[in-house]
Amino acid sequence: MRKAHIISIGNELLIGDTINTNASWIGRFLTEKGFFVEQVNTLPDDYALIKEFIDLSLKESDFTVVTGGLGPTHDDITKKVITDLFDDELIEIESVLNHIKDMFRKRDFDFSRSNAEQALVPKSCTVLFNDLGTAPGMWFEKKNHALAVLPGVPYEMKFLMNKRVSDKLENFFPGQDVWATRYFKTAGVPESTLSDQIVGDLSTYLNNGVQVAYLPNPGGVTIRISAEGNSKTAANEKLESLQELLYKNAGDLIYGEGRDCELAAVVGDLLNQTNKTISVAESCTGGMLSSDITDVAGSSNYMLGGVIAYANDVKIIHLGVNENDLINDGAVSKKVALQMAKGVASNMNSTIGVSTTGIAGPGGGSAEKPVGTVWMGFWIDGKSFALKAQFTNDRLINKQRTVMVVLETLRRELLGLGTYPYNLKPQQ
Amino acid sequence: MRKAHIISIGNELLIGDTINTNASWIGRFLTEKGFFVEQVNTLPDDYALIKEFIDLSLKESDFTVVTGGLGPTHDDITKKVITDLFDDELIEIESVLNHIKDMFRKRDFDFSRSNAEQALVPKSCTVLFNDLGTAPGMWFEKKNHALAVLPGVPYEMKFLMNKRVSDKLENFFPGQDVWATRYFKTAGVPESTLSDQIVGDLSTYLNNGVQVAYLPNPGGVTIRISAEGNSKTAANEKLESLQELLYKNAGDLIYGEGRDCELAAVVGDLLNQTNKTISVAESCTGGMLSSDITDVAGSSNYMLGGVIAYANDVKIIHLGVNENDLINDGAVSKKVALQMAKGVASNMNSTIGVSTTGIAGPGGGSAEKPVGTVWMGFWIDGKSFALKAQFTNDRLINKQRTVMVVLETLRRELLGLGTYPYNLKPQQ
Numbered sequence: 085m086r087k088a089h090i091i092s093i094g095n096e097l098l099i100g101d102t103i104n105t106n107a108s109w110i111g112r113f114l115t116e117k118g119f120f121v122e123q124v125n126t127l128p129d130d131y132a133l134i135k136e137f138i139d140l141s142l143k144e145s146d147f148t149v150v151t152g153g154l155g156p157t158h159d160d161i162t163k164k165v166i167t168d169l170f171d172d173e174l175i176e177i178e179s180v181l182n183h184i185k186d187m188f189r190k191r192d193f194d195f196s197r198s199n200a201e202q203a204l205v206p207k208s209c210t211v212l213f214n215d216l217g218t219a220p221g222m223w224f225e226k227k228n229h230a231l232a233v234l235p236g237v238p239y240e241m242k243f244l245m246n247k248r249v250s251d252k253l254e255n256f257f258p259g260q261d262v263w264a265t266r267y268f269k270t271a272g273v274p275e276s277t278l279s280d281q282i283v284g285d286l287s288t289y290l291n292n293g294v295q296v297a298y299l300p301n302p303g304g305v306t307i308r309i310s311a312e313g314n315s316k317t318a319a320n321e322k323l324e325s326l327q328e329l330l331y332k333n334a335g336d337l338i339y340g341e342g343r344d345c346e347l348a349a350v351v352g353d354l355l356n357q358t359n360k361t362i363s364v365a366e367s368c369t370g371g372m373l374s375s376d377i378t379d380v381a382g383s384s385n386y387m388l389g390g391v392i393a394y395a396n397d398v399k400i401i402h403l404g405v406n407e408n409d410l411i412n413d414g415a416v417s418k419k420v421a422l423q424m425a426k427g428v429a430s431n432m433n434s435t436i437g438v439s440t441t442g443i444a445g446p447g448g449g450s451a452e453k454p455v456g457t458v459w460m461g462f463w464i465d466g467k468s469f470a471l472k473a474q475f476t477n478d479r480l481i482n483k484q485r486t487v488m489v490v491l492e493t494l495r496r497e498l499l500g501l502g503t504y505p506y507n508l509k510p511q512q
Numbered sequence: 513m514r515k516a517h518i519i520s521i522g523n524e525l526l527i528g529d530t531i532n533t534n535a536s537w538i539g540r541f542l543t544e545k546g547f548f549v550e551q552v553n554t555l556p557d558d559y560a561l562i563k564e565f566i567d568l569s570l571k572e573s574d575f576t577v578v579t580g581g582l583g584p585t586h587d588d589i590t591k592k593v594i595t596d597l598f599d600d601e602l603i604e605i606e607s608v609l610n611h612i613k614d615m616f617r618k619r620d621f622d623f624s625r626s627n628a629e630q631a632l633v634p635k636s637c638t639v640l641f642n643d644l645g646t647a648p649g650m651w652f653e654k655k656n657h658a659l660a661v662l663p664g665v666p667y668e669m670k671f672l673m674n675k676r677v678s679d680k681l682e683n684f685f686p687g688q689d690v691w692a693t694r695y696f697k698t699a700g701v702p703e704s705t706l707s708d709q710i711v712g713d714l715s716t717y718l719n720n721g722v723q724v725a726y727l728p729n730p731g732g733v734t735i736r737i738s739a740e741g742n743s744k745t746a747a748n749e750k751l752e753s754l755q756e757l758l759y760k761n762a763g764d765l766i767y768g769e770g771r772d773c774e775l776a777a778v779v780g781d782l783l784n785q786t787n788k789t790i791s792v793a794e795s796c797t798g799g800m801l802s803s804d805i806t807d808v809a810g811s812s813n814y815m816l817g818g819v820i821a822y823a824n825d826v827k828i829i830h831l832g833v834n835e836n837d838l839i840n841d842g843a844v845s846k847k848v849a850l851q852m853a854k855g856v857a858s859n860m861n862s863t864i865g866v867s868t869t870g871i872a873g874p875g876g877g878s879a880e881k882p883v884g885t886v887w888m889g890f891w892i893d894g895k896s897f898a899l900k901a902q903f904t905n906d907r908l909i910n911k912q913r914t915v916m917v918v919l920e921t922l923r924r925e926l927l928g929l930g931t932y933p934y935n936l937k938p939q940q
Binding site: 095096097098099100101102103104105107108109110111112113115120121122123124125126127128130133155156157159190191192193194196197198199215216237239297299308364366369370371372373374375376377378379381382383384387388389390391392393394395397398401402431432433444445446447479480483 | 525526527528529530531532533535536537538539540541543549550551552553554555556558561693702703704705707708709723725726727728736771792794797798799800801802803804805806807809810811812815816817818819820821822823825826829830859860861872873874875901902903904905906907908909911934935936
């Protein structure tokens with residue numbers, strides 16, 4: 085199995101200003117490509133140290149990824165280190181220079197000398213053209229070793245790994261043992277319930293290099309299964325029976341496959357398939373639900389719009405909430421949630437309306453309605469119900485959980501499953 | 513300045529299942545204690561590699577923190593490596609064994625031999641008693657070097673660093689210099705413009721242990737300055753003249769101090785101070801602007817609400833946008849942006865209205881209005897203008913940039929600065 089090293093450069097990573105999410109992303113990427121990721125070394129903007137570690141990695145691994153230190157400022161020294169290490173010289177790449185100038189023109193920024201220097205690269209490298217930023221990636225082949233040098237900006241790094249490095253790796257390291265990995269995403273079920281009670285004992289499946297992991301995150305729990313083989317096909321075959329079992333035991337809970345599958349996109353597909361439109365009335369989530377729905381490309385096809393109703397007047401005037409109900413039951417109540425959902429659907433002329441109203445915190449709680457109390461309203465083609473949940477003391481987590489529960493409830497309703505996230509009970 | 517190394521052990525960190533947040537937390541902890549954190553090395557559960565890196569760190573640094581690999585399973589080998597490295601032997605610590613048995617009793621778990629082995633530690637260590645878990649921390653003093661070995665579970669590691677390691681460090685490294693660090697946050701100015709043209713040459717300030725870094729992120733660029741001194745006061749004094757210069761050259765661009773200062777919270781404070789209220793009309797940002805505004809605790813004081821106007825009908829009916837202008841100029845236009853901002857302020861009865869309308873992408877672009885074209889409208893106490901920007905091809909980044917520019921524009925308007933993010937020109 086070929087060895088890979090990741091070298092992350094930047095003082096901000098060492099002093100804890102920035103969490104090294106790049107290394108984790110690259111680690112997963114390379115693992116799936118069949119590499120054994122043996123070291124991640126995080127180093128300061130220090131010439132001698134960077135040189136020492138790259139030099140060692142060239143000797144002790146098959147592939148090295150270096151990220152960071154390619155910016156236009158004086159502390160960005162990665163390019164200098166590599167030029168010296170390879171006894172190379174810098175040359176200007178015209179297409180890169182034009183691209184940088186173009187980026188500045190489009191944004192109407194002033195172009196400075198330090199920006200032009202980003203178009204210089206060591207002569208022995210192949211440029212990995214960076215559509216998204218001003219620092220080009222660089223690819224070096226030295227005997228049996230390959231080296232990719234990438235900017236540290238996460239979305240530029242990911243773009244270059246996916247669009248430029250991926251093909252080069254497969255050409256340079258052909259016929260490598262690979263891993264097949266599948267991700268099954270769930271929402272609205274606790275990790276321990278999912279693993280112990282729903283999926284159950286998997287020990288008979290875990291041989292022949294098959295692995296299972298439950299990965300909890302704010303949006304739900306992802307089940308990852310993986311297996312090693314001398315081809316993608318061979319590795320994938322080992323996963324078939326386990327995947328069958330997962331779908332048999334937990335199929336209704338799996339909203340999608342693939343690490344990057346988003347619940348809002350799955351709900352969007354269901355809305356498209358059933359020819360429905362949606363509008364959103366948000367109080368406690370304050371726009372986060374709409375924002376998640378509209379993160380999906382093409383969402384304008386089914387998302388008509390929404391009302392952020394923070395003030396009571398907005399709830400009354402723009403959503404048709406009854407003023408007496410607001411006074412008697414309070415804004416965080418079943419009646420108001422139901423009226424908000426119906427009101428927004430009616431005002432925006434959508435087939436579905438959903439609403440959120442709750443005590444996001446940190447203030448505003450009471451004995452009867454503590455921080456974390458949330459009502460969610462649903463109006464689906466005339467069917468109306470509300471769910472009440474008790475989340476946490478954390479404002480942001482309360483917003484995120486509410487969004488997740490609303491979307492997962494929509495998914496289950498559109499599929500007619502008849503169950504609800506966290507076993508919440510629908511109330512009329 | 514004393515050097516520290518962090519060695520993080522665990523395959524899950526290398527294959528990208530777990531992000532190494534421990535290293536970032538420890539990095540910040542040690543930086544504030546006055547250490548120069550020179551390396552973070554993340555290693556697999558590999559005997560030879562762990563031994564090599566700990567051995568090197570003992571020679572090349574003053575303090576080493578090792579986390580992970582202390583669990584009860586066969587792949588947890590950190591303790592074995594250290595026992596061998598120091599030519600030591602394992603002894604059982606009775607108080608630790610009793611604590612472990614006690615934890616198992618309380619949780620009603622079965623106690624096994626592998627759990628009892630967690631009470632064994634190398635003879636030459638001082639036990640760092642772990643109230644929160646079964647793996648004790650270990651402290652070693654070898655000549656001028658100290659080594660702390662801690663479990664990888666984040667809350668156990670943090671407990672041990674705060675309650676056990678902190679005092680030991682101060683005793684072992686008395687009178688050590690400490691660092692003072694300050695953060696200045698900016699938005700709407702590119703990193704290179706900020707560093708080269710606005711702040712300018714700082715070389716005369718960068719002596720006596722003073723450092724400067726520009727940290728770009730999706731929300732803007734943070735300027736970090738830091739200095740070393742034999743006390744917090746001494747270190748802080750070194751930063752005074754540099755901070756003065758920063759405010760002299762870039763004061764208008766600095767929206768706040770401190771690493772965690774949020775632009776939406778700064779704008780919220782200004783709205784509170786000036787007794788203004790705001791409402792938001794979002795098309796291309798789809799709720800993200802409202803969500804950022806309402807992430808701030810207490811935002812219900814000035815945020816009245818908003819309209820997510822994805823469909824043209826919503827723009828017409830709920831924001832009073834002129835249908836002919838929509839047809840003639842298109843939804844992404846100055847006229848529509850201006851009408852949306854005025855319309856939402858008028859409908860929600862707020863003193864300020866802001867709007868966003870643009871081609872978020874990936875589809876919907878044209879030669880005249882490519883993906884990334886965004887119009888932002890402002891209605892501030894009757895003053896009305898719009899800004900046009902050209903962002904990227906990435907949907908999410910376009911949403912984030914738009915939110916940032918709207919908030920930064922509001923900040924500058926509320927302060928009467930007369931400048932605009934990215935030098936955009938206001939249009940009536």
